[in-house]
Amino acid sequence: GGLPPLVALLRSPVEAVQEQAVVAVRNISANPDYDSKIVQEGRLARLVAVLGSSSEAIQEQAAGALHNLSVNNENKAKIVAKGALPRLFHLVRTGNDRIKEHAAVAVRNLSVNPDNESKIVEEGGLPPLLAMLRSGDEAIQLQAAVALRNLSFSPDNEVRIAAENGIPAVVGCLRARDPKVHEHALVTLRNISGNQDNKVRIVQEGALPVLIAAMTTPDDGLRDCVLAVLRNITLHPENKVKFVREGGMPPLVALVRSLEPRVQEQAAVVLRNLSVNVQSKVRIVKEGGLP
Numbered sequence: 001g002g003l004p005p006l007v008a009l010l011r012s013p014v015e016a017v018q019e020q021a022v023v024a025v026r027n028i029s030a031n032p033d034y035d036s037k038i039v040q041e042g043r044l045a046r047l048v049a050v051l052g053s054s055s056e057a058i059q060e061q062a063a064g065a066l067h068n069l070s071v072n073n074e075n076k077a078k079i080v081a082k083g084a085l086p087r088l089f090h091l092v093r094t095g096n097d098r099i100k101e102h103a104a105v106a107v108r109n110l111s112v113n114p115d116n117e118s119k120i121v122e123e124g125g126l127p128p129l130l131a132m133l134r135s136g137d138e139a140i141q142l143q144a145a146v147a148l149r150n151l152s153f154s155p156d157n158e159v160r161i162a163a164e165n166g167i168p169a170v171v172g173c174l175r176a177r178d179p180k181v182h183e184h185a186l187v188t189l190r191n192i193s194g195n196q197d198n199k200v201r202i203v204q205e206g207a208l209p210v211l212i213a214a215m216t217t218p219d220d221g222l223r224d225c226v227l228a229v230l231r232n233i234t235l236h237p238e239n240k241v242k243f244v245r246e247g248g249m250p251p252l253v254a255l256v257r258s259l260e261p262r263v264q265e266q267a268a269v270v271l272r273n274l275s276v277n278v279q280s281k282v283r284i285v286k287e288g289g290l291p
């Protein structure tokens with residue numbers, strides 16, 4: 001029965017008392033057997049409230065507690081319902097690196113819930129996430145990349161990500177040092193490249209050379225994503241010519257000759273898209289794609 005009085009101390013006017021209480025709550029929240037007890041009976045609202053503390057120590061502990069609580073699928077909608085998103089976004093923008101990372105992980109976890117996808121965007125989540133995507137801190141960049149990938153599964157967010165000038169940031173992640181960031185960025189590009197306007201913008205932002213180079217990756221998952229993006233963007237007439245001009249035909253033809261049926265099929269779809277263009281038809285034959 002120690003949890004109710006402990007949570008009550010989060011309202012203490014004494015900062016030192018509040019800090020000790022939130023440290024204890026964070027420690028308890030790490031135990032999945034107890035996290036539901038923190039969420040119930042109005043306790044979650046008090047934890048969300050202390051995210052707005054002027055103390056960085058309290059902010060960090062509160063964000064860490066929500067990081068832990070947001071892992072549980074049953075808690076994701078409840079955390080958002082208590083108004084946590086604006087406070088988490090604020091910490092993502094203004095906190096120190098440790099606070100930013102905890103807040104970013106919480107947002108990433110919350111973004112897994114389909115009901116939260118639109119809410120995160122509607123409540124202003126895209127600008128801070130895109131800013132994090134440009135961060136020089138790889139850990140923060142990774143959390144933002146995962147969150148954005150989750151959000152990109154919503155058809156409504158295809159347009160919203162582009163409207164917030166998110167495509168340059170996502171394309172930029174294709175050159176990140178962390179291969180996990182590459183992977184999440186590729187999934188995001190795959191999801192948003194179904195939009196006709198996005199097909200052009202992705203190429204305009206310099207994605208083609210990176211995508212073409214990545215066709216030769218030995219990583220099956222990455223190659224599948226690359227081919228999915230190329231399949232989508234080569235449907236646009238402007239991109240067919242640019243793909244050939246950037247030297248995409250030789251590695252594509254090589255993939256068509258792969259011994260793996262799945263790879264053959266994906267590469268053949270891209271080749272089919274290109275074959276509609278007169279210049280591409282000639283290049284396909286010259287590169288030995290016909291046999």
